[in-house]
Amino acid sequence: MNTMERRYKLVVGILLTHILGFILLLLGINYSFNHNMAILQTVLNVLVIALMGLFLVSAAIVWLIATGKGPLVQRWIFGLLRFGFNFFYSSSCFTARILKIELDVIHRFFAEINNAMVINKGLVVNPEEILILAPHCLQWSNCRHRITNSVDNCTMCGKCLIKDMVSLAKKYGVCLKVVSGGTQARRVVYESSPGAVIAIACERDLMAGIKEADGxxxxxxCNVRPKGPCTDTMVDLGLVERHLKQLTKGVN
Ligand code: SF4
Structure with missing residues (x-):
């Protein structure tokens, strides 16, 4: 079992602990009202059953999709998935802080669950509606060309992956923007209102962007950081291309 598998099992363990803790909490509330008012007890019983069902079903579906075993996600269950996703993401971050577990593991795990949900939704997006958002730190740190204005300012010298990103964007006819941070990323998304976004960033920024995407x-x-954060970072271009193919399925 490699390190990543072990880490993912840890996150799944946290998720299951949450479900168990939640069930125990609800049963405890239920028990505390048991000797009091009958109406409250009935209401709580209904709540216990409904919430237990909701969270168990959410967790099961999220897990099935994350492991690639799930069916195409129907629109009507997507809201339920998002609800479960947001709940478990927030509670996992909370627990990870208490247990002093590296938060990047949680962010990365949930970013991958998010990807599985988006891809399994069966979206087909026109290439010109796809926006690739790349971080400024992908650019070679000694390059003097201002590519955050326009990637056309890249002279394609090949000293960093921006050259390959530009070529990939041209090959698929999608829009590529290099942004210097979250504020610029939000502005670019707001101005271009894309049909779908492929975002490259560190784990924390990625999850912040996914949560803010508003539909x-x-x-x-996630980017790769051989020289530490924010300097001469890299990305798996094969993965970018695979997601481009998945999103434009049947169009290209
Ligand atoms: S490939 Fe483009 S962005 Fe990268 S160093 Fe060369 S000119 Fe600069």
């Missing part, structure tokens, strides 16, 4: 499907890809 726009976002596929997130």
């Amino acid at each position: 726009i499907p976002v596929v997130g890809i």
Whole structure:
């Protein structure tokens, strides 16, 4: 079992602990009202059953999709998935802080669950409606060309992956923007209102963007940081291309 598998099992363990803790909490509330008012007890019983069902079903579906075993996600269950996703993401971050577990593991795990949900939704997006958002730190740190204004300012020297990103964007006819941070990323998304976004960033920024996307499907890809954060970062171009193919399925 590699390190990533072990980490993911840890996150799944946290999720299951949450479900168990939640059930125990609800049963405890139920028990505390048991000797009091009958109406409250009935209401709580209904709540216990409904919430237990909701969270168990959410967790099961999220897990099925994350492991690639789930069916195409229907529109009507997507809201339920998002609810379960947001709940478990927030509670997992909370627990990870208490247990002093590296938060990037949680962010990465949930970014991948998000990707599975977006891809399994069966979206087909026109290439010109797809926006690739890349971080400024992908650019070679000594390059003097201002590509945050326009990637056309890249002279394609090949000293960083921006050259390959530009070529990939041209090949698929999608829009590529390089942004210097979250504020610029939000402005670019707001101005271009894309049909789907492929976002590249560090784990934390990726999850912040996914949560803020407000209905726009976002596929997130974590960058690679061989020189530490925010300097000469890299990305798996094969993964970017695979997500492009998945989103434009049947169009290209
Ligand atoms: S590929 Fe483009 S962005 Fe990268 S160093 Fe060369 S000119 Fe600069």
